[in-house]
């Protein structure tokens with residue numbers, strides 16, 4: 524018997540709805556931009572053999588993996604090289620990924636994504652991006668477009684209803700592709716987070732104004748997706764303290780507290796298995812201390828924390844995954860203190876294909892190379908060439 528390690532809490536089984544996890548180290552969703560363009564369809568990227576290798580390398584027995592954020596439709600996409608889940612070619616490509624993960628005993632969910640205003644007409648075959656309101660983001664897109672020069676269109680109620688249906692249809696296609704379920708992407712300043720944040724959503728109809736209205740589309744999508752594929756294989760990712768993509772909510776604790784209480788109160792037949800949240804300290808651009816300082820000076824947040832959300836959800840029987848700047852030093856404690864049921868790792872899973880084993884055996888971890896996160900030449904570099912431990 525080995526001695527007790529602070530990481531031991533990560534290595535106990537966990538039931539998430541219908542999913543039986545052997546350990547609590549989850550691969551976080553990470554955009555990697557290494558898929559293949561479909562020659563017959565502009566704007567369509569398809570999972571390829573290199574993508575299969577990448578996911579298969581990171582699969583572990585009873586380990587849960589989340590795919591990179593995956594556009595649910597042609598109109599939902601924001602970046603090149605990102606595989607969607609809306610064409611037969613993509614379903615076939617993903618099927619190879621899910622088969623390879625299952626062959627190693629892994630569990631994999633497809634993260635369903637709509638970027639909302641975080642895109643450009645150039646990415647959408649000339650169409651105007653859709654968002655809750657017509658407020659553009661600041662800055663430039665990857666293709667050089669100044670977002671303010673191509674502002675989004677505020678969605679009609681019909682377009683909102685259509686998008687809800689698209690999520691359900693994408694969830695069904697994910698099941699066809701062999702996924703074990705789906706995670707609804709409700710964070711990081713993309714479409715659903717744009718609806719939730721009160722600095723982005725300025726609608727005056729039943730999808731804007733109060734938090735009850737801003738959360739409506741999210742609850743409708745949870746309902747549609749859980750009815751499409753069953754509730755016990757559905758999760759949702761949220762980022763209440765997000766700043767990325769120009770989101771700044773006036774009261775995250777109150778507003779996401781409302782959303783969590785609604786999720787917790789759903790009947791079992793429509794209640795997702797888990798909520799996955801990003802720690803307030805995490806930011807896509809700022810480092811940890813800058814983010815905490817910014818939260819403390821600009822928002823009415825006494826102490827930014829996920830604990831209140833976790834507690835409300837736990838009472839409703841909804842499991843909780845936490846993500847954002849976890850490492851060997853702080854991950855076990857998150858579980859032993861009951862702050863979460865499982866912990867997701869993004870950057871460390873990028874650089875360590877065998878991360879669960881390294882944490883279990885106390886092995887050193889490979890450092891990550893940020894310059895290769897979003898593509899590299901050749902594409903293997905910083906993707907499938909990180910070494911396994913000896």
Ligand code: PHB
Pocket residue numbers: 554592602710711807
């Ligand atoms: C990104 O591509 O930078 C990205 C995508 C999805 C996220 C966050 C960041 O949720």
